[in-house]
Amino acid sequence: MSLDVTLQTDPGAISSDPVAEARRQVEICNACRYCEGFCAVFPAITRQKVFADGDITQLANLCHNCRGCYYACQYTAPHAFDLNLPAALGAARAESWERFAWPGGLAALFQRRGTALAAALVLACALMFLAVAALPGGGEGFYAYLGHGAMVLIFLPAFLLPLAALGIGLRRYWSETGGGAVTLADIGAAARSAATLGNLGGGQGQGCNFEAEERFSDERRMAHHAVMWGFLLCFASTVSGTILHYAFASPAPYGFFSAPKLLGVPGGVLLTLGCAGMLVLKGKADPALGTPGRASGEWAFVWLLGGVGLSGLLLYGLRESVLTGPLLALHLGSVLTLFLLTPYSKMAHGFYRFAALLREAQAGRR
């Protein structure tokens, strides 16, 4: 029956601590509730009266910065309550990824500094140039530049180690937000939400207010769909290549009418166009409503992701030319950077967001 009201904040006490500030704003929203129909954040808010730190982390990761609630809010600046829920939840969200990331410190570096990400990219590309130059090729296509063995040696750990690090972060997320044992139903609900980007629809399919201020627009959902599905297709292409290589003893290069190419080419196109779209939208959006202090890392990340797609396409388009070697090094360098930085860059958001949807599926059923 009793309630820990000591968790409650004074609505006028604006805080520089991301969790405390998000809590202050969430409490105001819980007393108002006008935005209930926009996204999953508000129904989750109304299930509670006070908010522990873990609750704030969960709410922050449910928010996808559509900004609907900002433009609809009667308490935004210059009002004394100074509501800016997209930015407040963004700050708490980015801060939570930095807190959960293992090893500590790396995420703060790469999320805050686009230059760090760029430096990592340059380093990775240089390494790949070196590898292409120094290590023996063996086989056809780009294996002529860098043999299969060398690729596996570099990319298997570059793929698995970050995933393990991310696993540590996700475990921390799950325990901070009080998650229970995951059921198939939870996974189903979360996967549906993620696959359709349902929450990006603004509650009624009208889209979000990301780049056009009070006007609703579906462009961000479309761009994000392109990025997400493009990335997944590229990933599937790589997996299919691996299967062909090992299970069917059919190594690259593959013709256009092969699983790796039929998945990879459209994937690369979607990924590249999607990232370009995201960059355009980001340019139009009001930075004051984004995650404070992380813009530089976010910009760099979208460029990197788009670069992976574009360099992959170019590599395919300009195969067996004088440019194949350098392009291979650039593509592999950007892929390497993307993989290695997964737990420490905006890339992590996909994983945390899925965890938040899982957690929400659990909480919503109770």
Place this chain on the structure above:
Amino acid sequence: MSEAIARASETWDIIIAGGGNAALCAAIEAAERGAKVLILEGAPKPYRGGNSRHTRNFRCMHHGDLGPLVETYDEAEFFDDLIRVTKGETDEALARMCIRSSEDCLPWMQAHGVRFQPSLAGTLSLDRTNAFFLGGGKALVNAYYLTAQDLGVKVLYEAQVRHVGIEGARATHLEVEVDGVTRHFHARAFVLASGGFQGDIDWLARAWGESARNFLIRGTPYNRGVVLKDMLDQGARSVGDPTQCHAVAIDGRAPKYDGGIVTRLDCVPFSVVVNRNAERFYDEGEDVWPKRYAIWGRLVAAQPGQVAYSIIDARSIDLFMPSVYPPIAAGSIAELAAKLELPAERLRTTIAAFNAACRPGDFHPQRLDGLATGGLEPPKTNWARPIEEPPFYAYSLRPGVTFTYLGLKVDDRARVAGPDGPYENLWSAGEMMAGSILGQGYLAGFGMTIGTVFGRIAGQEAAAHVA
């Protein structure tokens, strides 16, 4: 600056004073009929939309499911509800016309950008009568501004209308203060939709008494009744009690203006309420809170310092919608008295007398449980459970003014009544004329209904006049 000069030098078909719901409905209707329309909004852009930006729903007649509304809410029931709250202080013909027109408004609103959502958590009892706006009133206002601008309506912000120039039965121009300069704006017809006067504390104090200086204003500071007063000074006919305002009991820590919905406080029925002298003054459990919060606005206004304190114990803290202000907590009544700066001994005896008057019985927070005090004056007739389990919690209460009743008299075509019959080219809509229909009391969601119905009519009529 240059924009104001440019707008002032143009000739408009219709100029609308105000930038809230009523003004926007009028602007959209008029522009759709081909009129060249200018909106003069006194507030800066971030605060555009007056009290409409604080709203959450509107009341709507309907037969069968309509938008988010379920079942049926017909004219007879709607009118009965109105009669009950206004105690008959209404113009029946106008009220019925407004009620009947509300059914058309919902689809019209949707067609002009407003989105609805199912009734909010904790307001299920309203899902038959009130349609909730997705994102609330500011989202509605935003949608209408976009629609109006797409139709070619121009908007000037921070443009304060000071005077309506009238010759005989015709309005000729508006005197408007923009950037500290007074300019004349000319048009062939005018719609006045600039709200009530509750933002002008001096006027409130003159009307209600000095105690009104301690009232909080729940909505916009920009509704200061300037146009209303100017019209009345020029002989326009008025409706509504000039001394009255609709006030509810809200959290005493709310900001002076624009605190809006979140300053709501729902704990009174489960509490004991004392004034500055630590004395009770009214039955806290008379009825469920939505039926009593307006009465409590007046009750608190009548207490010394226009302040009261609602006190509960640990057992009741989880029984009501969360308040945005944290409760003042204490381990004992004496400590609570110290924190509230109330006379400690007096508070102790008040609580002790209340506790002693509580009788055994079943406590049901969700309904009138009849758990009443015995031999206590004033009694508490429901939810009377001793305040005895620490920690003890208190919230302060103050009157929060929603709107004033004084308004312009209009006919069923929204035309403003002058000293010798209606003006030829002056219409009014919204809070500025709502007194005709809401003579006293308030029916949740009816303010937006009146604004939408009369705003639309005013826009249509004004457009027909200039066509």
